[in-house]
Amino acid sequence: MLKAVQNLGCSSGFLSQLWKKAHHNTACGLSSIAISTNPLSNSASTRTRRRYPTTTKLDSFISPVFSTRGTRSERPSRVCETRSESNPDATTSPSSSLAGNVSKINFCQWCGGPTKHDIPDGEEKMRAICTVCDKIAYQNPKMVVGCLIEHDKKILLCKRNIEPSSGLWTLPAGYMEIGESAADGAIRETWEEAGADVEVESPFAQLDIPLIGQTYVIFLAKMKKPHFSPGPESSECRLFDLDDIPFDSLAFSSIFVSLNLYIDDIRSGKLKFHYGTINKRPGSSPSDMHAFSLDNHLQC
Amino acid sequence: MLKAVQNLGCSSGFLSQLWKKAHHNTACGLSSIAISTNPLSNSASTRTRRRYPTTTKLDSFISPVFSTRGTRSERPSRVCETRSESNPDATTSPSSSLAGNVSKINFCQWCGGPTKHDIPDGEEKMRAICTVCDKIAYQNPKMVVGCLIEHDKKILLCKRNIEPSSGLWTLPAGYMEIGESAADGAIRETWEEAGADVEVESPFAQLDIPLIGQTYVIFLAKMKKPHFSPGPESSECRLFDLDDIPFDSLAFSSIFVSLNLYIDDIRSGKLKFHYGTINKRPGSSPSDMHAFSLDNHLQC
Numbered sequence: 001m002l003k004a005v006q007n008l009g010c011s012s013g014f015l016s017q018l019w020k021k022a023h024h025n026t027a028c029g030l031s032s033i034a035i036s037t038n039p040l041s042n043s044a045s046t047r048t049r050r051r052y053p054t055t056t057k058l059d060s061f062i063s064p065v066f067s068t069r070g071t072r073s074e075r076p077s078r079v080c081e082t083r084s085e086s087n088p089d090a091t092t093s094p095s096s097s098l099a100g101n102v103s104k105i106n107f108c109q110w111c112g113g114p115t116k117h118d119i120p121d122g123e124e125k126m127r128a129i130c131t132v133c134d135k136i137a138y139q140n141p142k143m144v145v146g147c148l149i150e151h152d153k154k155i156l157l158c159k160r161n162i163e164p165s166s167g168l169w170t171l172p173a174g175y176m177e178i179g180e181s182a183a184d185g186a187i188r189e190t191w192e193e194a195g196a197d198v199e200v201e202s203p204f205a206q207l208d209i210p211l212i213g214q215t216y217v218i219f220l221a222k223m224k225k226p227h228f229s230p231g232p233e234s235s236e237c238r239l240f241d242l243d244d245i246p247f248d249s250l251a252f253s254s255i256f257v258s259l260n261l262y263i264d265d266i267r268s269g270k271l272k273f274h275y276g277t278i279n280k281r282p283g284s285s286p287s288d289m290h291a292f293s294l295d296n297h298l299q300c
Numbered sequence: 301m302l303k304a305v306q307n308l309g310c311s312s313g314f315l316s317q318l319w320k321k322a323h324h325n326t327a328c329g330l331s332s333i334a335i336s337t338n339p340l341s342n343s344a345s346t347r348t349r350r351r352y353p354t355t356t357k358l359d360s361f362i363s364p365v366f367s368t369r370g371t372r373s374e375r376p377s378r379v380c381e382t383r384s385e386s387n388p389d390a391t392t393s394p395s396s397s398l399a400g401n402v403s404k405i406n407f408c409q410w411c412g413g414p415t416k417h418d419i420p421d422g423e424e425k426m427r428a429i430c431t432v433c434d435k436i437a438y439q440n441p442k443m444v445v446g447c448l449i450e451h452d453k454k455i456l457l458c459k460r461n462i463e464p465s466s467g468l469w470t471l472p473a474g475y476m477e478i479g480e481s482a483a484d485g486a487i488r489e490t491w492e493e494a495g496a497d498v499e500v501e502s503p504f505a506q507l508d509i510p511l512i513g514q515t516y517v518i519f520l521a522k523m524k525k526p527h528f529s530p531g532p533e534s535s536e537c538r539l540f541d542l543d544d545i546p547f548d549s550l551a552f553s554s555i556f557v558s559l560n561l562y563i564d565d566i567r568s569g570k571l572k573f574h575y576g577t578i579n580k581r582p583g584s585s586p587s588d589m590h591a592f593s594l595d596n597h598l599q600c
Contacts, residue, residue, distance in 0.1 A: 107412035178513035213478035
């Protein structure tokens with residue numbers, strides 16, 4: 001179930017042959033790519049790191065990641081302001097509080113007392129604190145888990161039948177539930193959205209989206225039987241050749257990034273695990289693929 | 301900040317020389333280890349999969365992971381019941397709702413109306429639904445992010461100065477905040493708990509703990525300068541030789557698993573990325589290292 005997902009936005013810092021092919025007019029420049037051997041690994045390790053720089057287009061509102069902190073008294077400066085989703089039913093969906101807008105928490109869930117919005121003693125962030133029982137309502141990022149399923153050298157995609165991004169294509173993915181693992185959640189979502197019974201083969205990517213308080217965890221998976229059919233949240237499910245993936249009609253930045261990374265890996269001859277941060281332009285629409293950057297991309 | 305963390309518990313399905321050395325009386329058997337090439341990768345890929353089976357000790361209450369689902373009408377059966385933490389201040393900490401106990405949500409955070417606990421139309425799980433405005437209060441797992449820092453072939457550990465597991469050793473780690481990436485959160489927590497200014501080198505492990513609704517994300521990191529000092533939540537920080545890590549005095553299962561995997565990797569000559577599920581025995585204490593299993597371990 002992925003009733004509400006992302007604000008996406010301008011892409012840069014992401015380079016692939018496919019990107020250049022499918023988006024030859026929109027690919028943003030890459031000011032540098034640094035490849036270095038992990039100093040923690042020994043000579044037998046093949047772990048490498050490829051960094052995508054924070055892009056100039058987004059520099060004005062996104063703090064640099066992995067910045068230096070000098071003294072203990074300095075306050076962390078890298079937590080950027082979060083924004084609401086452009087999701088029509090955000091207030092009644094699992095994403096209702098994902099933007100971390102503490103002002104939306106008006107009452108205490110435990111005693112019903114009104115809240116005040118203040119920084120608690122010993123903390124550094126604004127929280128909703130109950131004025132009656134003093135309990136604090138913490139908000140944390142949500143995990144979205146999904147599967148990238150290859151079958152006969154094709155990728156299984158679902159056309160969304162719900163907002164946001166209804167009519168656009170996505171990987172089967174949705175919010176991880178308490179009581180399940182990320183892999184189990186990805187399998188469940190694939191069943192619900194694509195009617196496909198899959199087994200997870202490997203972790204593939206973790207993509208954080210700080211602006212909307214989401215982290216995508218994507219697994220490589222395969223179908224146990226070559227069968228799939230759209231669930232209620234999908235109008236269609238289809239296998240796409242790698243050359244025919246509808247990059248102009250994808251629902252979310254995380255899906256765009258995941259598919260590009262996968263194709264890059266396939267073409268380079270080695271599948272890897274990818275970690276990165278998708279920094280989105282505030283206010284951009286979920287289906288705008290020109291308003292985000294992939295920063296601090298690490299792979300191993 | 302990691303005010304409240306885990307119920308840990310009996311370990312099995314986890315094999316390392318160190319485990320055998322430090323826990324020669326407690327290491328559980330491994331009924332099988334399957335190593336297979338990822339069918340999705342091409343011949344150049346070195347991706348492998350090593351599975352730790354669900355252990356017999358936990359079979360009675362933990363549903364098998366990656367199970368088969370036959371028809372669409374079948375309900376997912378792999379979401380196990382969640383339990384509360386054994387955390388003295390759980391109700392006022394970030395973990396207050398992490399166990400997913402919907403009965404704890406008595407009032408609507410938006411309008412203050414009383415909630416009812418029911419399965420909404422089109423869903424499958426019990427939720428807290430406002431009886432006044434009909435909004436649903438979704439609960440999702442929380443991410444705990446931290447750093448495994450090697451310096452001069454030693455590992456930086458912190459002795460906890462707060463409950464749970466006060467007086468026991470841990471990696472610097474804490475809850476990821478909305479508005480930051482996982483890597484940024486891990487860097488922040490390392491600064492807050494160990495006074496160390498680090499940079500992330502590589503993702504190392506994702507360990508889901510379904511019973512308590514937590515996912516640990518551990519990064520390999522290095523200190524920019526060889527300086528560290530305990531923050532308010534730590535009574536001591538110290539570098540340990542790999543042979544001297546206090547496995548009998550670790551605070552949490554996730555830390556135990558992470559350190560064992562790291563040492564295994566170092567000794568095998570190749571650092572990898574690890575994904576796995578820590579299935580804990582309900583009711584076990586946070587510092588009980590004999591009441592959990594590492595299941596469905598994947599590495600790449």
